[in-house]
Amino acid sequence: ALSVGVLALQGGFSEHLHSLRRAAADLNRHVNCIEVRTPEQLSACDALVIPGGESTTLSLVAVQSNLLEPLREFVKVKRKPTWGTCAGLIFLSEEASSTKRGGQELVGGLDVRVHRNHFGRQRESFVTDLELAFLEATPSSSKPPPFPAVFIRAPVVDKLLTDEVEDRSAQNHVATETGLPSPVVKSRAAKNAKVEVLAVLPGRHASNEAAAIGDISAVAPKGDGDIVALRQGNVFGTSFHPELTDDVRIHTWWLQQVLQATSLN
Numbered sequence: 523a524l525s526v527g528v529l530a531l532q533g534g535f536s537e538h539l540h541s542l543r544r545a546a547a548d549l550n551r552h553v554n555c556i557e558v559r560t561p562e563q564l565s566a567c568d569a570l571v572i573p574g575g576e577s578t579t580l581s582l583v584a585v586q587s588n589l590l591e592p593l594r595e596f597v598k599v600k601r602k603p604t605w606g607t608c609a610g611l612i613f614l615s616e617e618a619s620s621t622k623r624g625g626q627e628l629v630g631g632l633d634v635r636v637h638r639n640h641f642g643r644q645r646e647s648f649v650t651d652l653e654l655a656f657l658e659a660t661p662s663s664s665k666p667p668p669f670p671a672v673f674i675r676a677p678v679v680d681k682l683l684t685d686e687v688e689d690r691s692a693q694n695h696v697a698t699e700t701g702l703p704s705p706v707v708k709s710r711a712a713k714n715a716k717v718e719v720l721a722v723l724p725g726r727h728a729s730n731e732a733a734a735i736g737d738i739s740a741v742a743p744k745g746d747g748d749i750v751a752l753r754q755g756n757v758f759g760t761s762f763h764p765e766l767t768d769d770v771r772i773h774t775w776w777l778q779q780v781l782q783a784t785s786l787n
C-alpha cells in the first residue's frame with residue numbers, strides 16, 4: 523500500500539492527516555498515513571505533505587532533527603511527490619523574500635520566489651472562493667464548484683525563477699487526464715520540469731509589488747493575480763490551507779496524482 527507522510531515537526535499536521543484519511547476513504551484506497559519526525563520515518567514514505575505553520579520555525583526544527591538534507595534528497599533527488607501548504611510552500615521554494623531575520627534554510631524544489639506574509643498580519647487572513655480548474659468537474663456541472671480557500675498570513679509566489687511556465691489557471695479550462703504531465707519526472711536526468719500555474723487570486727488582492735513584476739503578469743490570465751497554487755514536476759504547492767476546510771477535493775486530487783506517479787494504482 524501507499525505510504526504518505528506528513529511532516530509533523532510543527533504546524534497543522536493533524537488536520538492534513540485527517541483530510542488525507544478522508545480522501546483515501548473517498549478513493550476507496552488503503553493509504554498508510556505517517557507522522558514524520560525523523561529521517562527513518564521519511565525514508566518509509568512514497569510521498570509527503572509539508573503543512574502550514576511558521577516557516578522559520580519549521581526550518582529550525584528540521585535542521586535540529588537532521589531532516590533538512592534528507593528532505594532535499596526526497597524532493598530533489600528521489601523526486602517523490604511532495605505537497606506544501608502555506609509555510610510548507612515557502613519551505614519548498616528556492617527563494618523566500620521578506621524574512622526579517624535574514625535567511626532561512628529552505629528545501630527548495632519549486633523554481634520560484636515566495637513573498638511571505640503577503641497579505642499582512644494575522645487579522646488580514648481571509649477565506650475566498652477560488653475557481654480551481656484542475657479539479658475535476660462534477661457530472662452535474664461543466665466546471666468544478668469553487669473551492670473555499672483559507673489564507674492565514676499566507677505567502678504568494680511573486681517571482682518565477684524559470685522561463686518554463688505553463689498557465690493552467692484559466693477558469694474555463696477543465697483539466698483532462700491526458701493534458702496533465704505525470705507529477706513524477708520520469709527521466710531523473712532531465713532538466714527541471716516546467717512550472718504549472720494552477721491558480722491565481724483575482725486582482726483585488728494583487729499587491730503593488732506583485733503587479734510590478736513582469737513575470738507574473740505574463741502568466742496570470744487577467745494580468746493582475748497572485749499565484750496561489752502551482753506545480754513543478756513532483757512538487758505541488760498551495761498558499762492556502764485545504765486541510766482547514768471540510769472540502770477534501772484537493773487532497774483527493776493529489777492522492778490520485780501520487781497513486782498514478784508511484785504506479786501503485
Ligand code: GLN
Pocket residue numbers: 573574575576577578607608609610612638639674675676677
Ligand atoms: N506566515 C507564515 C510563514 O511565513 C506561514 C503562515 C501559514 O503557514 N499559515 O511561515
